[in-house]
Amino acid sequence: MAVQERGERSKRSILEAAASVLDERGYDAASTTEILARTGLTRGALYHHFPSKEAIAAAMVAAQSEALVVPERAVKLQAVIDLSLEYARRLQSDPVLRASVRLTVEQTSFTNPGRTPYQQSVEALLGLFRQAERQGETLPGLDLEEVTQYIVGAFTGIQLMSQVFSRREDLMDRVSAMWRLLLPGIATPGLLPRLRTTPSPSTAAHTAHEESLSSEG
Amino acid sequence: MAVQERGERSKRSILEAAASVLDERGYDAASTTEILARTGLTRGALYHHFPSKEAIAAAMVAAQSEALVVPERAVKLQAVIDLSLEYARRLQSDPVLRASVRLTVEQTSFTNPGRTPYQQSVEALLGLFRQAERQGETLPGLDLEEVTQYIVGAFTGIQLMSQVFSRREDLMDRVSAMWRLLLPGIATPGLLPRLRTTPSPSTAAHTAHEESLSSEG
Incomplete structure (x- = not known):
């Protein structure tokens, strides 16, 4: 295994251990000692990648933007929908x-994230919405910044509610x-019946496969 | 002052002190000692109302359902909108x-609330939506349980985002x-232009008054 690859694996194993500790204790009660114990790494190896608990948290928050994968779609509103479905699927399978x-x-006490994760999601969606507008997919007179801010906020809340009601199984x-519910206020009437609001068959198969391998516990 | 009234005032002062401690420290790090210090009450008086920190938290969660005030409106979708606007206004002014x-x-570690607060909001909205449906205000074929679950989730997320972006000033x-954005997917086209989506003038005046008295700090 190349040195770089091994480094990436250690980093990922630290993030996964930290995720499980955070999941049990929350940020403030989580300790690097406990995270270390679950990785089997030395403290030196941990500090090599992350000098502090804050640094681990910051790397985790960065993982959110990596999950914002913009799919290639001719219809840009379909790309927006599929981005959100893929993000939801990752939430189900990635601790x-x-x-x-x-x-x-x-x-x-970790106050770093602030607006950044919301802003990154807004930017990703806004780029797609501007293309959708140029292609005549959206209703006239929409404030696209407002639309994307709303979608990011609404998504944040429904994934939270899904976690409480079903540990995200119904997400x-x-x-x-x-x-x-939302598309009639956004998309042109002619486009509406052509937009798919459920995962595409390939994504759905992917989900079923990953779910059988993962366990949220 | 009647004994009962004094009791209610003590209870409210404990909840307000607890709210400020929770706001600074979060639930797990909050202590009844610190809550007591901010009320000026004796520990005996605190325990008379609330035998534990969990009991204070449970009373706080109950305060959410009290904020779900169903307004009298001939058009029931307007009642739904106004309920959400009034709830938002209270969030701005009530710690x-x-x-x-x-x-x-x-x-x-306080796991009591779970689904209950969401469920209470869903029930309050669902009652109004069923009336709206009977009055022919909603589009045919809507799953009203799904609609209300969605609205409660979306509201939860946007108030969270509003807090991060503006300490709820833009809520x-x-x-x-x-x-x-949502009404075109819910209301009949004929009703749509008659629905008001901003606070009524009286509510707006109320808000300005309370905001000048409160400080979120």
């Missing part, structure tokens, strides 16, 4: 992303419902 | 309600934007 979102929505259904 | 919402969205604008 590091879940811990990252929790760090964003809770008020702890895909909730995201689909969001789009069915 | 106990803010602490209550924080207890609901954060994962702490009324965000709630108005939610309704403008």
